[in-house]
Amino acid sequence: MSVPYRLAIVGYGIMGERLLRAAIDHAPDFVTVTGLWDPSADAMARLARDLPHVPRAASAAALLHDADVLYIASPPASHLGYAQAALDAGLAVFCEKPFSVDVAEAEGFLKHNGARAKRIAVNFPFASSLGVEQIRAWLGAGDLGVVQKLSIEIGFAHWPRPWQMDAVNWLDRREQGGFVREVGSHFLFLASRLGGPLLLHPGHGITYPEAGRSERGVSATLTAGALPLSLYGAVGETPKPDHNLFTVTAAHGSIRLRDWAEAERLDANGTWQPAPGAMPNEKARPLVLRRQLEKLGRLARNETESDFPLASAEEAFAVQRIVETLLKG
Known part of the structure; x- marks a missing residue:
């Protein structure tokens, strides 16, 4: 029997819960969850109620003592701090x-960490999508x-989407939120994987009709x-x-991916x-x-990745440059 890789998680919002449940459902000899921490007492109480068998850590730092991988599912402005602590701990x-x-x-961050940054992957699920494979x-x-x-x-009827309303305080603010970061970045990553490096042309547009709120349109x-x-949104x-x-x-024809998956x-x-x-997408x-978890296991063990690997930090940073330039208008 193989030794499972040990996964720790920061953040118990929508994404943290999704990956946590996927890890729990996976074969226990492949991945095991060693702990989860969220700064929200309400989130930790929800975890204790819904999944009482999952170890709850006392702090983010405590997660690093018994893990091979740290999954960071917290708001974006906190990502690099947690990532640096994990790399420094050898995760x-x-x-x-x-x-x-x-x-x-x-x-x-990337310059400071040099080759160590190759131990970072970013969760763009199109790297493992069945639809993208087709x-x-x-x-x-x-x-x-x-x-x-x-x-x-x-496009969206409203932003944030209904299942994200618990995170409206940051998802609908210009500092960390907005649909270009949350959704547009996925498709920009896919375009770069299929086509090559991204270059933004002059003349792009971004609309902020509501003071203090995130964008409502982009082209x-x-x-x-x-x-x-x-790009239109x-x-x-x-x-x-x-x-x-x-x-x-x-x-000689056209193909497309519709609504994330089809x-x-x-x-x-x-x-x-x-x-x-x-x-x-639901199925x-x-x-x-x-x-994604299986590819993450190869990253944790420093094994050779697949021909369509997890998104690297460098790829994610290239997307980030485009996104942040768009958001400045």
């Missing part, structure tokens, strides 16, 4: 996106011809490697709580057809989280 790091909200601070397979088959352009469309043109890339233009499209247009291909009649076995998410 690998799995960090929520965005990597940081301060570009200069993140750049200094998109890559279609592209690899070659019958679509040369890819001509990429586009990203994201931009970029390139991903040599590919033109368009808005709050209040769709009745859906969360709607998104990532479209790849090629010489790969679709445009047929000869102009109708989008789902890939065989395509499933909505796909547990499988993706399991894949």
Whole structure:
């Protein structure tokens, strides 16, 4: 029987709970949760009520004594502090996106840590997505011809989304929140993985109609490697709580990822057809989280990663640069 890697978690919000439950559901000889800490007494009380068998740490520092990996699921401004403490303690790091909200601070962090930063991965689930795997397979088959352009469309009935309202105090503030950081960054990461390094062109737009609140609209043109890339996002233009499209247009057809998970291909009649076995995000998410945990195990053991690895700190920082430039308008 293999020795499980030991996972500690900072933060018991939506993302912390999701990964915690995925780790609990995984084979215990693969990963074990050694502790969780959240600065909120309410969050810790909820953990004690919902999952009393999960060890509750007395502090973030206490998590570092009995773990191989620290998963950071706290608000963005705290990420680098926790990550530095984990690296200094010899742990690998799995960090929520965005990597940081301060570009200069993140750049200094990466320079300070040098090669140690390779022990950091950032939680962009598209690195383990079944839908993205299908998109890559279609592209690899070659019958679509040369890819001509990429586009990203994201929309929300309201921001934050209904399941995020407990975090409204930071998710709807310009300092750490907004949908470009929370959602747009995922698709920018995917564009960079499929196309190449991102370059933001002049003339992008960002709207802040409500004083003190996060953005309500964004539009931009970029390139991903040599590919033109368009980005459009808005709050209040769709009745859906969360709607998104990532479209790849090629010489002989188009394919897309719809609503996070479902790969679709445009047929000869102009109708989008789902890939065989395509499933909505609610069903796909547990499988993706399991894949993320398995890749994280390889990072924890310093093993060779897959051909589509977890997002590196460098990749996440490249996305962060674009996002923070967009948010400045």
